[in-house]
Amino acid sequence: MAFLVRRLLLAVPVIFLVTILVFSLMHMLPGDPATVILGQEAPPEAVAALREQLGLNDPIVMQYLHWLGGVLHGDLGHSLVDNSPVSDLIAQRLPVTVELTIGTFLIALIIAIPAGIISATRQGKFSDYVASILAMSGMSIPSFWFAMMLIVLFAVKLGWFPASGYTPFFENPAANITAMILPMFATALREAAVLMRMLRSSLLEVMSADYIRTAYSKGQRERVVVLRHAFKNALVPVVTTSGLMVAGLLGGLVITESIFSIPGFGKLIVDSIYQRDFVTVQGAVLVSALLVVVINLAVDLTYSLIDPRIKVGKGAEG
Amino acid sequence: MSTLLEVKGLKKYYGTRKEVVKAVDDVSFTVEEGETLGIVGESGCGKSTTGRAILRLIEPSEGEVLFQGKPLTALKNAELRKARRDLQMVFQDPFASLNPRMTVGAILEEPLKVHGIGTATERKEKVKKLLETVGLTEAHYDRFPHEFSGGQRQRIGIARALITQPKLIVADEPVSALDVSIQSQILNLMKDLQEEFQLTYLFISHDLSVVRHISDRVGVMYLGRMVELSPKKSLYDNPLHPYTQALLSAVPHPTPGEKRERIVLTGDVPSPANPPSGCAFHTRCHACMEICKTERPALKETGDGHFVACHLY
Amino acid sequence: MSHSATQASASNTAVPVVKKERRARQFWRRFSRNKLAVVGGVIILVLILTAIFAPLIATHDPIFDQDYNNLISKPGNGHLLGTDDLGRDTFSRLIYGARLSLEAAAISVGIALVIGVPIGLVTGYYRGVWDEWVIMRIVDAMQAFPSIILALVMAAVLGGGFFNAMVAIGIGFLPSIIRITRAQVMTVRNLEYVQAAKAIGARDGRIMFLHVLPNCLAPLLVQATLSMAAAIVAEAGLSYLGLGAAPEQPSWGSMLHIAQGYLNIEPLLAFWPGLAIFLVVLGFNLLGDGIREVLDPKLKR
Amino acid sequence: GCSSSNSADTSKSDAKPATNAVKQGGTVNISLDADPPKLDPSFSTALVDRMVFQSIYDKLVDLDDKGNIVPMLADKWDVSPDQKSYTFHLHPGVKFTDGTDFNADAVKFNIERYMDKASTRRNELQAVDKVSVVDPSTVKIDLKQPFAPFLSVLTDRAGMMVSPAAVKQYGDDFLNHPVGTGPFVLKDRVKGSTLTLEKNPNYWKEGLPHLDKVVYKIINDSNQALNNLKSGQVDITNVFPTKEIPNFANDPKISVVNQAGQGFQGMHLNASKAPFDNAALRSAVDLMIDRDAIVKVVLNGAGTAGHSPFAPTQFAFGDTDKFERPNVDKAKELLKQGGKPDGFSFTLKIGTTPTNQQLGQMIQNMLKPAGITVNLEKVEFGTLIDQAKNGNYEAVQLGWSGRPDPDQNLYDWDVTDGTQNYSRYSNKDVDTLLQSARVEGDNNKRKELYDKAMQILNTENPYLYLYHSNNVFGLSKEVQGFVYVPDGLIRTATLSK
């Protein structure tokens, strides 16, 4: 518990910096939000009025503090564009991306773990080569291109899956899943490749460790040595990568989301940037940074589950 | 003979907020000009830390180091860099102590460059000559470290320490990474060089035989403290501290069938983060008394330059 | 003296301990045994040659050779891979696209290295408050920021254009470059040869740049190569979102962006630039991986 | 003085003979290419908002399929001879979907709300002096001076009636809780994804709407929208990839609505700074552009090349829309006049869509023979508008979706300090002409005034008109009752499936 508190406290400056970073970046963006929101036809008075109403005429620092004050009271503010609470927007969009992320990650794991193990234990053999080449290719395919090709094949030519669109899971689970499969696969391929390579090299390293030789010297069979003795030890870097990956996916599915017209979190941020909806962007990025912190925490907790040497709270900084 | 180096109350604590590792805890000794002071002790007892703190490669937490009467510990950075011309170090790991991206020539010339000694050609000459001195040849000048064996690398390390013609060389386990037959080559070389250049050595090792061979005086460290310090003969023939006695008796002799009284210590060396109170050795000492548990014994002379920190004396 | 002399000659005769091979050649030999890495190297070489000799290889002008009577045509009619939405020769645009891809990789990774390496070097060497509480927290904050969004905003802040977009992508690479440099510096600075340099009285600057930095380059080289792959994908991604290279520039990413509109009509239009990106990214990845394998002592066999 | 007075009894759905009974119930899915940001007509700025508004709100008057102004909530209206006073006779017994009454008070409330400083409708209603309630079903609007486009304005957002009670209840958040008198009621919304509307069971037009549900789905990409149309997940798409039009000529399931709209596309040339402070150079650029090629390539023929802001359906349309074929010699002549005989270069800022890019590159290519070098700069839309407004550009490509009245497509662009006069163009004669056209009630006279203004503008060329694009919808053949209205907005009340 003390550890959790300490870690969260340590995260405070980071979160704080994130807010400053996003705030200043958004205010450095060319394009006055009032102008963007009101569009081409707006008369200058309306723009001025909106600026006033949005508090855009206050000094930047005041705007920041005002926003921060709200955040500290649990109020992320209201969207500049449609006035709905930013927290509602996030609550609507985040679960979609979370579903997408989890699905992507699971698919990636299901591919990566067996492939990584096979490739590591058959190092230098044909199957290793095949797996390595496939992994390298997987890593090199731009996911949005891959997505486009998947749409051409599976949605347009074969018609197995919808080309795009999104149905909330609780509305129609089957429709939800069929709509999510292509986007998940489009992204998962690359992630699987990354994980697989990480697992492979980590396993190879572990397989040359002394304690693996010890395990063999006990008369243990290879399968047991690999799955029991080596695998768990090889997981630490894989978990690190997974953490980074999940964190990256949560904010980084923008392009997948736009290709498949999925109303996700990344798209919310990008759309809000385009609409100069500062408040929404700030809120969303803040939440995303918090998620990163939480994921890192989860990763650290996982470490200590895997490796008793890593005491929770130690070895955080690399 | 005059005192070249004087170490007074040297301490080095590594602190995390929760625990303090007392790597070196109040160590004092002197090194006379031209002699070799050996320091022995088990792994983690603070030998290296002592050596490095003297050269201020790590900043000592407390204490004073006088070199030729001048306090090294008080020097500013620039002065310290200058002073390092006279104080050199030979490192333990012949594989890690040479920059893999520099040629032997560049490695050896660097100290000269740093101290602005000689012209380019003079430096090159000097290096080539020194290569011969340490048992290598001119031909090695342009080679990279990875092209050498461990023993040869250690020669290069020694040459680097020698090139500025220092007065004191701190050698931190210079032979422990080497095979026996190579080890003796290096030990011989070091002895020869000492003679040739009137060097003073602070020789750190965990190997009692090696220390005996090379040293004039020997200090024994345990858990960051100096427990015994004495001329070699009297230390090896008549060890006073129970730890020294145990240490000496634990060394296997290459004499088969020899029957010896062996003191086998129980337990492990305690952690320097949490050293026992009083005499740090009392937890493993066969002669432990009540006073040992509470009072830390001072290093006192029992005669003939033989110092011991033990309540028995 | 006599002793050392005899030893000198003796040790000479027994020297042949380690191969007398120079690093570069040894590197090359190891590298060339890794077939995949060689494939990667060849791909990149072909890319570079294509970029240099684009005018000789291309059959048409990539920008101004528009033919409004021959839009989105299939291969044929003097167009090796058909034409695009303005009747331009797809093949020629692909060929010229190699230049942009190389520039994208060079600019973004260059920026990241030029800024990131010194920061990582200095903070990793000195550690302390600045490192821990300022630089690393900023790096954390940047990493907590979704990377594509960072690039997007930075690109918008810096203003349009290819160069700026690449700078934005380069800034996105900064955190990882700083981290890798710093981690490496922190390992290397404790190595004995760095201590040795300190012991001979060398200044910090000399130690950092002569002793620490050169020995940190291996992982940076790997990271740089892999980042080049990432840069090309990122450029395509930004182009896909409508930012990046000027519209007439035959960047593969913007070609893809345009081609997406014709996916139902002519999927091949999206196929070619995608394939080009894939191959080049694969090339950089294989190369980076090969270099890593050669340099990583743990993987040496 | 032609005070139109119309008194068609109920709704225009009667225009269609309801011979065999229209199918009731069911859902129609309409794809929109963007998420409607603000469901409040008072603050709405986006074209796509207006799509959804057609289902939620009714207007005082509406447009019919010919573009004529027809009754809606106002059964009829009288215009005073000085054209400064409009009296609307409201349809009786209409209720908002929150159960409150629609009456003259509500109209007064709405018009005044739109005139508020913060409202984006303010500019459209600036001619309004005051609104007075004559009796519960009669409301009178007085203008400061005659304003010819007034009724046209009321066919759109400024004429939409929202529930005053709901506005009071929700305040700023009304835009997320829209309440009108329309055929459908907003039930559920997932931002960025769907808007689900349900039938208004008490709709005042007898027998309407037919559908139980209308779902707007946000699909940004027109190709994706088409894919969804093909697979049946969507019944109507509000955009259609024009290059696909020929492929659907005989499609059994999908028909394409491809009709002229009211808008125009073109580019602003910044007349306040070099090089385009020189009219000859502007004209040289104008002359070199091959508009026919653009329509062919960019629109795949779904539009008409043009040289004026007036769409073919509008009364002001005519000879002013004609243009010359590109002519290098003549252009060179103009360049000489402009003091740049060897050509010049300028930066054209364009948006980031593929169409924007295509257009930009064609212009770049077309100007090359005259020695004019175009540097294209892709600018993200938010920045683009900002820079256009601030005059921070040399040339910028921006168009207009169009409105029914010519004034709404010209006045603000070319009058000195007009809200859309990004070209920073100023010409006394043009100002006078456009002002007079505004207050003139007779459309024939107005056309003359516009012709005169366009003659000046087509030689001065502060804005280069390029083409009028069509509105192109994809429509499943299962959908019945679709009526194309030239404002390009889909009316859902009459749909059935």
Add this chain to the structure above:
Amino acid sequence: MSTILEIQNLKTQFHGENRVIPAVDGISFSLQKGETLGVVGESGCGKSVTSLSIMRLLAKGAKIAEGRIHFNGRDLLSLSEAQMRSVRGNEIAMIFQEPMTSLNPVYTIGKQLSEMTMLHRGYSKKQALDHAVEMLKKVNIPRPEKIVHEYPHQLSGGMRQRVMIAMAMSCDPDVLIADEPTTALDVTIQAQILDLMRDLRDRQSTSILLITHDLGVVAEMCDRVIVMYAGQVVEAADVNSLFERPAHPYTQGLMRSIPKVDADLDRLESIPGSVPLPGSVRQGCRFASRCEQAHDKCLSDTPPLFELGEGRQSRCWLNQESAIGEVQHA
């Protein structure tokens, strides 16, 4: 005394970057029941490769090219992998040099100790754990009931090496191969471990193959010694004769180059140069380049391993006259 393990002409090769490295080049020796056989030699001379060859646990790229390993009447090299597994840990057990890294960091001591008996003796978890506690007691680990639930990183180096020994002894193996079991430990801890090994050997009459480079350890522990140089046996003798009258110049040099803890030597002798890489000497005696007594024949002719009587062997032309024969296969 009966022979329990006999190595005949063992040749183990590494397939290096572009050549074959004969790491072990024709080694023969035997281990008697209850005997401790020391193997000494400089780093890289092939000690570990020999032991790993016996266990058939060589790293990838290594191959046993020739030879036989007879163990209890079977040739280990001809066993199937499954048969070999039942030998490993059960009949021949092994302790490695690095106690710090030879235990799996993610499992408890108890779990790692149990693995062996569950595998070879079919113990239940409970039985195996009890047995583990029993074994830990035998190696003098205090509070064994607690230690079985701890992880390796919670133990000191000495404790871990005891655990390794306990593990190796779990199934009462006939042969224990100890590859530099104390090299990583401090002298005082080394003394504890050596005491323990002696004790176990005396109680259970296990045969021990003790690999070390420390002649002191050899003198204290071993009955017989073989000295290896560059992949070959250069001398074999009982421990007393070896230290009193080393026959091979290399052994002689080795003896003279170690500093003594109980005597002051003015100057050490040293063997110049360093061990040649296996396979780098193609002709003549592998030690010739470092040998003070080398003559022409040493450079041109490869010496065989001469049988000197009383079980002594030496690979040096100087011993040719006193030889009573040559070891076969050599």
